[in-house]
Amino acid sequence: METPAADLTDSLAAAGFFVLGGFSPGHGDPIPALKSGKHPRSLLLVGSTGQTLWPLLTSSPEFSDEKPDPLDRYTKRILSAIAIANDLEALFPFEGPPFHPFQQWALACGGFSQSxxxxxxxxxxxxxxxxxxxxxxxxxxxVAVASKVDGPCETCRDKPCISACPVSALSIENGYDVPKCREHLVSMKNASCWSGCLARRACPIGEDHRQDPANARFHMDCFTDISSTGQ
Ligand code: B12
Ligand code: SF4
Ligand code: SF4
Structure with a gap:
């Protein structure tokens, strides 16, 4: 069994990324074959949090070249190179439609729950x-065969994220009402949500990993631009 090379961890960290988890795909899992035609035996999920990536992204050439989708372009440039250097193949969440089922893959990694x-x-x-x-x-x-733990939502009794939304765009019964949320943001340019979704900010888990207001604003701009996908 292989441990991820220290080089991989270090080069991801230097660019604002880290391995969130992994799993060993079964033959029935929705996962493309490798270029060799073989079935992959490990999937490592690379991610970032509110704190790790933003300072590096904002000082990258992609952020100031005035072209669209700086986050996606920065991610693809850096992570494609890291994948090649480590004999891995990279798939990206923004490639599509059809999109790769990243949320299903994250659930298979363990540690996550559907909020x-x-x-x-x-x-x-x-x-x-x-x-x-x-x-x-x-x-x-x-990391792909490490034991899996549950995410936090099932045992979170009060679910403060739901009541924090000012326009009731969230409910247990109906989940997330995307048009209602978007309408609120578009119609109220000074809404507090522009500095970060109030529902996400109400979650008691991971407070140290929140986005700062400028970072949240960048993601909200992407979200309210209807040609864009969630970043
Ligand atoms: C299309 C899309 C959207 C659409 C949703 C349309 C829809 N109803 O499906 C829109 C533009 C509305 C959207 C918005 C956002 N999104 Co979005 N989105 C995607 C994208 C590119 C594809 C989803 C998909 O079709 N997958 C294909 C299916 C087959 O895969 P799946 O895993 O089975 O799909 C699951 C999701 O689609 C999920 N789902 C269904 N409806 C919605 C709606 C929302 C808002 C989300 C987040 C998920 C979701 O349920 C499916 C079953 O598990 C994914 C990236 C990806 N490749 O998954 C990001 C992704 C799901 N989005 C993400 C995020 C963060 C957001 C935003 C929060 C962005 C922001 N502002 O910060 C917003 C939410 C708004 C808010 N108030 O904060 C993250 C979620 C990360 C996580 N921890 O779960 C992803 C994974 C992107 C990423 N790079 O991390 N998004
Ligand atoms: S507050 Fe956090 S842990 Fe609780 S249900 Fe909402 S997202 Fe899950
Ligand atoms: S951004 Fe604002 S309106 Fe949208 S879900 Fe979050 S709290 Fe509700």
């Missing part, structure tokens, strides 16, 4: 993880 907000909440990072790439390997990597 009422659509995003998955992590037992350590709460609702503040973004998925940046899946790295596929033909080897069995240790």
């Amino acid at each position: 009422p907000m659509g995003v998955l909440a992590h037992q350590r990072y709460g609702p503040w993880t973004g998925f940046r790439a899946a790295l596929l390997s033909e080897l069995v990597v240790e």
Whole structure:
């Protein structure tokens, strides 16, 4: 069994990313074959939180070249190079439609639960993880077969995320009402939500991993731009 190379962990960290978890895909799992035609034996989920990526992204060339989707372009440039250097194949969440089922893959990694907000909440990072790439390997990597833990939502009795939304866009019964949320943001340019979704901020898990207001604003701009997908 392989442990992820220290080089991999270090080069991910230097660019604002880290391995959130992994799993060993079965033959029935929705996962593409490797370029060799073989079935991947490990999927490593690479992500970032509110704190790790933003300072590096904002000082990258992609952030100031005035072209669209700086986060996606930065991610693809850096993580494609890291994948090649480590004999891995990278898949990205923004490639599509059809999109790769990153949230299903995250649930298979363990540590995540489906929150009422659509995003998955992590037992350590709460609702503040973004998925940046899946790295596929033909080897069995240790993190992929590590024991899995549950995410936080099932045992969260009060679910403060739901009541924190000012326009009741979240409910246990109906989940997340995307048009209602978007309408609120678009119609109220000074709404507090522009500095960060109030529902996500109400989650007691992962407070240290929140996005700061400028970072949250960047993601809200992407979200309210209807040609864009969630980042
Ligand atoms: C399309 C899309 C959207 C659409 C949703 C349309 C829809 N109803 O499906 C829109 C543009 C509305 C959207 C919004 C947001 N999104 Co979005 N989105 C995606 C994207 C690119 C594809 C989803 C998909 O179709 N997958 C294909 C299916 C087959 O895969 P799946 O895993 O089975 O799909 C699950 C999701 O679709 C989920 N789902 C269904 N409806 C919605 C709605 C929302 C808002 C979310 C988050 C999930 C979700 O349920 C499916 C079953 O588990 C994914 C990236 C990806 N590749 O998964 C990001 C993704 C799901 N989004 C994400 C995020 C963070 C957001 C935002 C919070 C962005 C922000 N502002 O910060 C917003 C939510 C708004 C808010 N108030 O904060 C993250 C979630 C991370 C996590 N921890 O779970 C992802 C994984 C992107 C990433 N790079 O990390 N998103
Ligand atoms: S407040 Fe509770 S239910 Fe809501 S995302 Fe956080 S842990 Fe999950
Ligand atoms: S951004 Fe605001 S309106 Fe949208 S779900 Fe979060 S709290 Fe509700």
